[in-house]
Amino acid sequence: MAFILEVPANLLLRQHSLVSFSISRRSSPHNYTCVSRKQSNFTHFSISATLNSPSIQSHMDHAHAVALPIMVNSCMGKMGQAVVEAGISAGLHIIPASFGIEKDAGKTVKVGGKDIQVHGPSDRETVLASVLEEYRNLIVVDFTVPNAVNDNAELYCKAGVPFVMGTTGGDRDRLYKTVEDAGIYAVISPQMGKQVVAFLAAMEIMAGQFPGAFSGYTLEVLESHQATKLDISGTAKAVISCFQKLGVSFDLDHIQLIRDPKQQIETLGVPEEHINGHAFHTYRLKSPDGTVSFEFQHNVCGRSIYAEGAIDAALFLSKKVSSQKQTRRYMI
Ligand SMILES: NC(=O)c1ccc[n+]([C@@H]2O[C@H](COP(=O)([O-])OP(=O)(O)OC[C@H]3O[C@@H](n4cnc5c(N)ncnc54)[C@H](O)[C@@H]3O)[C@@H](O)[C@H]2O)c1
Numbered sequence: 247m248a249f250i251l252e253v254p255a256n257l258l259l260r261q262h263s264l265v266s267f268s269i270s271r272r273s274s275p276h277n278y279t280c281v282s283r284k285q286s287n288f289t290h291f292s293i294s295a296t297l298n299s300p301s302i303q304s305h306m307d308h309a310h311a312v313a314l315p316i317m318v319n320s321c322m323g324k325m326g327q328a329v330v331e332a333g334i335s336a337g338l339h340i341i342p343a344s345f346g347i348e349k350d351a352g353k354t355v356k357v358g359g360k361d362i363q364v365h366g367p368s369d370r371e372t373v374l375a376s377v378l379e380e381y382r383n384l385i386v387v388d389f390t391v392p393n394a395v396n397d398n399a400e401l402y403c404k405a406g407v408p409f410v411m412g413t414t415g416g417d418r419d420r421l422y423k424t425v426e427d428a429g430i431y432a433v434i435s436p437q438m439g440k441q442v443v444a445f446l447a448a449m450e451i452m453a454g455q456f457p458g459a460f461s462g463y464t465l466e467v468l469e470s471h472q473a474t475k476l477d478i479s480g481t482a483k484a485v486i487s488c489f490q491k492l493g494v495s496f497d498l499d500h501i502q503l504i505r506d507p508k509q510q511i512e513t514l515g516v517p518e519e520h521i522n523g524h525a526f527h528t529y530r531l532k533s534p535d536g537t538v539s540f541e542f543q544h545n546v547c548g549r550s551i552y553a554e555g556a557i558d559a560a561l562f563l564s565k566k567v568s569s570q571k572q573t574r575r576y577m578i
C-alpha cells in the first residue's frame with residue numbers, strides 16, 4: 247500500500263494549533279484529501295493521500311522527481327542505506343558523497359550498487375559547498391545521530407540547502423530556530439512513516455479540539471526498538487506531548503524502553519528477523535476508577551516506511567522550492 251502525500255503528513259506544524267480540519271472522499275474509493283487551515287499565512291497544511299498504488303510507482307509519477315539530486319547523510323547508517331535504496335528505486339540521483347564519522351572518512355562504500363565516498367566532520371563544509379556547486383537543486387536527507395542534529399542543520403542552513411531531518415534528538419528548539427532564522431525549506435520529523443505521521447496528526451487534532459479530555463487518566467507507554475538505538479523514541483515523545491495536552495500527566499522517565507531482544511521476541515512478539523530494525527509502540531490509558539481503558543498501538547518492522555517517507559519529503563521540498571512557496575518549514 248502506498249501513501250504518497252501531495253503535501254506529506256510530516257507537515258503538522260508543531261507550535262501552531264489547527265483551527266479546522268476537513269476530509270473529503272474523492273472519486274476513487276481510496277483517494278482522500280485532508281485540509282487543515284489556521285488563520286495565518288504560515289500555518290496551513292494539506293494532506294492528499296493515495297492509498298492504492300505501489301509507493302515506488304507513485305514516486306515515479308512525479309515527473310519532476312526524475313534525477314533530483316539527493317545527498318544522504320549518513321550513508322553508513324541503517325537509515326541512510328535504506329534511504330539511498332529507496333531513492334534509487336524512485337529514480338532519484340544519489341550524490342556519491344556523504345557525511346560520516348572521522349574514522350570512516352575517505353572510505354568508499356557501496357550502497358544499492360552505488361559507490362559513495364564518506365567525508366568526515368572536518369570536511370563537511372567544503373564538501374557540501376562543492377556538491378552544491380555541481381547540483382544547484384540538491385536536497386539533503388539527514389539520518390545521523392542525535393548529537394549531530396544541530397551542527398548539521400546549522401551547516402545546511404548556512405549553505406542554503408533544503409533538507410529533510412529524520413534524525414531524532416538534539417536541541418529541537420534550537421533546530422527550529424536555526425531553520426526559522428535562515429528561512430530554509432526543511433521537513434523535520436522524528437517520524438517519516440506517513441501512516442504513523444497521519445496517526446500523530448490525528449492525535450494533534452484531538453488534543454487541539456478536546457484539551458483536557460483525558461484529565462485524571464493514567465498513561466502507560468512502552469516502546470521497543472533495536473538495541474543500538476541511542477535515544478528515547480522521538481515519535482513516542484511527540485505522541486506523549488499530545489496526551490499531555492489532553493490532560494494526562496506523564497513524565498518521560500516513565501516510558502518503558504525495551505531494548506532486550508529476548509524480551510522483544512518473547513513478550514512483544516517482534517519477529518526475530520526484525521530484532522535489528524523495529525519500532526513497537528503501545529500507549530495505554532486508564533480512567534481514574536479503572537472502569538475505562540484505551541489502547542493505541544503502532545508496530546513497524548523494518549525501515550522501508552521511513553525511507554520511502556523521507557524520499558517523499560525530499561520530493562515535496564523540491565516542489566516547494568520550485569514554486570517558491572512561502573511556508574518553508576514543515577515539522578512535527
Ligand atoms: N524520522 C524517522 O522516521 C526515523 C526513522 C528511523 C530512524 N530515525 C532516526 O535516524 C537516526 C539514525 O538512525 P539509524 O538507525 O540509521 O542509526 P545508525 O546508528 O545505524 O546510523 C547513524 C550513522 O550516522 C553516522 N554518524 C555519527 N555521527 C555522525 C556525524 N557527526 N556526521 C555524520 N554522520 C555521523 C554513524 O557513523 C552512523 O553510520 C536516529 O536518530 C534515529 O532515531 C528516524
Ligand SMILES: O=C(O)C1=N[C@H](C(=O)O)CCC1
Binds near residue numbers: 414437475479481
Ligand atoms: O529506529 C529508530 O531509531 C527510529 N527512530 C524514530 C523515533 O525515535 O521515533 C522513528 C522510529 C524508528
